[in-house]
Amino acid sequence: MTVTEPEHADRRSLHERIAADLRDEIMSGDLAPGTSLPSTAQLKTRFDASNATVQKALQLLKGERLVVGRAGSAVTVREHRQRTMRPAAFMAPAGRGEPYRWLTEAARQGTRAHSRLLEVAEIRPPADVAAALQLATDGRTLLRRQILMIDDEPVELVRSYYPLEIARGTAIAERRKIRGGTPALLAEHGFPPRLSVDRVSARVPTQEQFQALRLPSDLPVLRTLRVVYSDHDRPIEATVMVKAGHLYEVQYEFTPD
Structure with a gap:
């Protein structure tokens, strides 16, 4: 048989x-x-x-x-290396002259963090980003691609996309770091963040993600598509954040209705 x-x-x-x-x-x-x-x-x-x-x-x-x-x-x-990320801690823009909130939160956890800007370019974004930003067919965005490091270890690959009519002519379009991060700059230009919507999924890492994050194997990564809205529900930023799945958990807090 x-x-x-x-x-x-x-x-x-x-x-x-x-x-x-x-x-x-x-x-x-x-x-x-x-x-x-x-x-x-x-x-x-x-x-x-x-x-x-x-x-x-x-x-x-x-x-x-x-x-x-x-x-x-x-x-x-070994000592538990998994970090708990609280998205709510990074939402509000940093105050004038203050470091980007991601850096502040990392310091509070006793780690040394910094970011490395890899690319600034006008490109056609992925389909889900284009839909999130309500772009016309073949619409283009301003991309800022960077990698976040903690204690010299790559922990997150970040691609942030901005509508060209918002980004052109501002520091967002320049290849340099922005003091306080783009949320603070957007607020200064009249686009304060009012609402953030996260879509989190687990995926097999791409070749770029595998190499950039120095992944040890084909463990899944956590992919977050975050869309930030300003007044009148206008989308002003869409960011794709990819983290090593075995190193992170994401904590969301809710208040019962």
Whole structure:
């Protein structure tokens, strides 16, 4: 009799499945920082796996910098590296002369943060951005592309798009950093942010994202499309932010009606 594989079987290799289960336990806190993972013998029994398969799984977790240890010794969970992002903390424009709020929030968490501007150009944006900015067919935008760094590690790839009638003739169109960030500049030019709408999805990283964020494997990334509206519901900015999925969680806060 032929044994058929279940329709929804997990077709990943066994070492990837083992790493996935252990990763979840690490990120949820069941395996706390400083504690040792179960021994190789225990993992072999638990997952019905060979020694080589278990070692391949542990190598994946080491590559993601979730655990540390050498073959033949205990493997220990590293200090939890996942950061909690609160989008509400970055919405209001920075005060005159103040740093961009992302930098301020990073400093409050005891980290050293900076941004690197990669590109400023007029381009045709992706379809979802064009729709968000209510552009005409073949409409173009002003793109500012940058990468955000924390303690010299790339943590977020950012593409911000602005309607040309708003961006042209302002510092947004210049290849230089803007003191306080673009929210403060937009407010100064009569376009204060009134509403922000986020669409968050998990995706397989593109080649650019994989390289820019120095991802250790094909773990998913968190992609946020944020559209900022000013007075009269006018969209003034659409930003695509991509973060390493194994390093971030996003926290939203709601008040019951």
